[in-house]
Amino acid sequence: MLDFEEELKNFTPIPDSGEAARAIYDRDITDLVDILKEMIKEKA
Amino acid sequence: MICFYCGNETIDDQVCPYCGKDQSAYRMILVAAGRYYNDGLKKARVRDLSGAADSLNRCLRMDKYYTVARNLLGLVYFEMGQTVLALREWVLSKNLQPNDNPVDRYLAVVQKPGALSRLDSVTQKYNLALSYCRQGSPDLARIQLKRIISANPKMIAAHQLLALILIQDGKYEEARRSLTAAARIDAKNPITMAYMDAIRSATRNSKKRRRKKNDNNTDISMANEAVMPRVGILDVIDRNGNGIINILTGTALGVLVAMFLIVPNMRENENSQAQSALVSANKEAANSANNVAYLEKEVDSLNRELEKYTGQGDLKTSYEKLIEASQLMEDGDHEAAANAISMVNETLLDANGKEIFASVNDVIKEESTKAAYDEAYKEFRGRHYEESIAGFIEVVEFDESYNDGYALYYLAQAYDYTEDKPLAAKYYTRFAELFPNTTRGRQAARKAEEYASELPAGEEGGLNTADEEADVTAADEGAAQ
Numbered sequence: 001m002l003d004f005e006e007e008l009k010n011f012t013p014i015p016d017s018g019e020a021a022r023a024i025y026d027r028d029i030t031d032l033v034d035i036l037k038e039m040i041k042e043k044a
Numbered sequence: 045m046i047c048f049y050c051g052n053e054t055i056d057d058q059v060c061p062y063c064g065k066d067q068s069a070y071r072m073i074l075v076a077a078g079r080y081y082n083d084g085l086k087k088a089r090v091r092d093l094s095g096a097a098d099s100l101n102r103c104l105r106m107d108k109y110y111t112v113a114r115n116l117l118g119l120v121y122f123e124m125g126q127t128v129l130a131l132r133e134w135v136l137s138k139n140l141q142p143n144d145n146p147v148d149r150y151l152a153v154v155q156k157p158g159a160l161s162r163l164d165s166v167t168q169k170y171n172l173a174l175s176y177c178r179q180g181s182p183d184l185a186r187i188q189l190k191r192i193i194s195a196n197p198k199m200i201a202a203h204q205l206l207a208l209i210l211i212q213d214g215k216y217e218e219a220r221r222s223l224t225a226a227a228r229i230d231a232k233n234p235i236t237m238a239y240m241d242a243i244r245s246a247t248r249n250s251k252k253r254r255r256k257k258n259d260n261n262t263d264i265s266m267a268n269e270a271v272m273p274r275v276g277i278l279d280v281i282d283r284n285g286n287g288i289i290n291i292l293t294g295t296a297l298g299v300l301v302a303m304f305l306i307v308p309n310m311r312e313n314e315n316s317q318a319q320s321a322l323v324s325a326n327k328e329a330a331n332s333a334n335n336v337a338y339l340e341k342e343v344d345s346l347n348r349e350l351e352k353y354t355g356q357g358d359l360k361t362s363y364e365k366l367i368e369a370s371q372l373m374e375d376g377d378h379e380a381a382a383n384a385i386s387m388v389n390e391t392l393l394d395a396n397g398k399e400i401f402a403s404v405n406d407v408i409k410e411e412s413t414k415a416a417y418d419e420a421y422k423e424f425r426g427r428h429y430e431e432s433i434a435g436f437i438e439v440v441e442f443d444e445s446y447n448d449g450y451a452l453y454y455l456a457q458a459y460d461y462t463e464d465k466p467l468a469a470k471y472y473t474r475f476a477e478l479f480p481n482t483t484r485g486r487q488a489a490r491k492a493e494e495y496a497s498e499l500p501a502g503e504e505g506g507l508n509t510a511d512e513e514a515d516v517t518a519a520d521e522g523a524a525q
Contacts, residue, residue, distance in 0.1 A: 002242045004212045008178060010235065011205055013171040015128040016164040023132045029140075031108040032073045036048070 045074070077106030081113040084120075093120050093200075093230040111141045118150060124230060125199035127154075127163045166196045174205065182209045193225075200226045204235050216243045359392045366397060369404050378411040413442045417451055429458040440471075449479050453488065460491070469495040 015023055047054050048070040050063035058068050084099030100117040103110050118133030131154060137147045154160060169192045176185035189206040192199060203226035210219035220243050226236045365387040372381035385408055390401055420435025436455035439446050446452075456471030469492045476489035 001246060002208070002211055002239065004208065007208055008174075011174055011177075011201060011208075013174060014126065014167045014201065016167045017128060017131070017160045018164075020128050020131050020135075023128050024135050027132055027136060029104075029108045029136060031104065032106045033048075033070065033108070036069060036073065040049075 045071070073106050077103045077110050077113070080106065081110060081116075084113065084116060087232075088116060088120055090231065091229065092232040093124050094233045096120050097124070109140055111137050111145060111147075114140070115145075115147045115150065118147070122150070123198060125166075125196060125201060127160075127167065130154075163196075166192055166199065169195075170199065170202055170205075173202070177205065177209065182212065185209060193222075197225065198229050200230050200233060200236070203229075204233070204239065207236075207239050211239060211242060211246070216247055219243055359389075361387070362389045362392045363397060366393070366401055366404070369408070370400065373404055373407055378408060378415070382408045382412060409442060413439050413446060417446060420451075421454065424454050424458060427461075429461040433458045433462075444474065445478060449475055449484075452478070453484055456488065456491075465495045465498075 045054050045067075046052070047060040047063060047065070048067050049065045050060060052060065052062040054060050054062070054067070058071070059066055080099045080103035084096045084103060086096075087093075087099060088096035097117060097120045100113045100120065103113040104117065108114075114133050114137040118130040118137065120130075121127075121133060122130035130150075134147045134150050134154070138145055138151065154163075169188055173185040173188035173192065176182070176188060186206060186209050189202050189209070192202045193206065196202070203222045207219040207222040207226070210216070210222060219239065223236050223240050223243070226233060227240075230236065365384045369381045369384035369388065372378075372384055381404070385401070385405055388401060390398060393401055416435045416438045420432040420439065423429075423432035423435065433455065436451050436458060439451040440455055444452055452471055452475045456468050456475060459465075459468035459471060472488040472492040472495070476485050476492060479485040480489070
């Protein structure tokens with residue numbers, strides 16, 4: 001059976017449009033290509 | 045493909061023809077990103093939005109410049125009701141690829157006037173519902189979530205939260221409906237599937253418990269049947285040959301008991317009730333007779349009272365009769381005057397009326413007394429002494445000294461001649477008292493003394509025959525007077 005309280009923790013408030021800017025800036029867009037570049041740069 | 049090192053356009057070679065460097069790692073990354081994108085697209089097409097978002101995120105982890113994947117990810121988020129996340133992806137996509145980016149179309153939709161505020165309103169309501177849940181007010185949260193769903197049916201999180209509340213309340217069917225609606229948007233959402241499983245499990249357990257309970261009931265009834273088999277009355281009778289005999293015996297006994305115990309008792313009660321009713325009726329009759337006698341007495345009494353007033357009438361009648369009596373007196377009709385005056389109620393008259401009444405009444409009395417005296421004297425002269433007594437008594441009662449006491453004297457003589465010496469002595473005595481200095485007074489005194497000496501104490505004597513003549517002579521003198 002489900003534990004209501006535990007399940008409730010899985011639900012998080014949805015950000016509204018006022019928080020969109022922070023959401024965009026907080027978004028980590030580092031990809032594997034960036035990491036690869038970094039690794040190559042370090043090797044060089 | 046662009047060379048990772050020199051940036052020149054290359055054909056899918058392991059080594060860049062311009063710079064000569066190995067691009068296999070970079071090439072593997074791009075291939076993986078492409079595979080994830082395809083996987084995400086495939087999942088999005090079958091409405092596995094969670095899976096699509098996961099694949100697309102993996103794709104973008106490989107290559108952040110995979111604009112198509114980012115745009116699709118934004119679209120998936122938007123479909124799931126995650127507006128801000130969709131906006132984030134679309135804005136990043138626009139920044140990473142400002143030109144020739146199809147994301148402009150999506151952004152144009154979101155940036156329409158009022159669109160964002162409407163989406164924000166739904167978001168805020170959802171957050172409020174979530175806070176209600178956390179504060180322990182699931183009922184308020186449920187109401188709020190239903191409003192959200194009616195305004196934005198694609199908000200999966202609202203469906204899921206509502207389902208969670210309903211499951212908590214044991215309303216599995218409603219929760220299933222809410223989850224089914226969520227599954228239509230995101231077919232393989234892990235939360236939705238987990239809740240569906242929970243509902244199935246709970247329902248299955250409930251059915252098992254119900255079935256077990258029914259089985260137990262069946263077992264109990266079967267056990268009861270084993271211990272106490274249902275046997276009808278006919279079975280008992282048929283099984284035992286004596287049954288019919290017992291029933292007949294019982295019926296006969298019942299009839300006998302009724303005849304010898306119940307029926308006599310009932311009759312006795314009926315007789316007792318009849319006697320009581322008779323006594324009661326007799327008492328009522330006696331009371332009625334008493335009442336009748338009492339009422340008859342009352343009627344007689346009232347009749348007597350009425351007789352006193354009959355003819356006297358009221359004030360007007362009394363005066364009329366008084367005047368009539370006065371006129372009759374003047375006319376010399378004393379008898380009619382006496383009748384008229386007898387109908388006058390003296391108590392109703394005023395002083396003048398009473399005076400007239402007294403004068404008229406006196407005259408009438410005098411006249412009637414005179415008439416009575418004349419009549420009595422006529423009888424006395426005819427030696428009818430007994431007949432004369434009543435007239436003389438009437439006169440004496442009106443006036444003892446009437447006609448110089450002759451009425452009283454003749455009354456005494458009438459009693460004397462009828463041998464009633466006590467009354468004769470009484471009236472002689474009275475005459476002697478009233479007229480002591482007259483001849484007749486002395487004679488009366490002598491006779492009274494004579495009768496008193498001859499008779500026992502308290503009795504008086506009478507006159508002799510010799511004296512009778514002398515008394516009649518004296519009477520003639522009195523009458524002449």
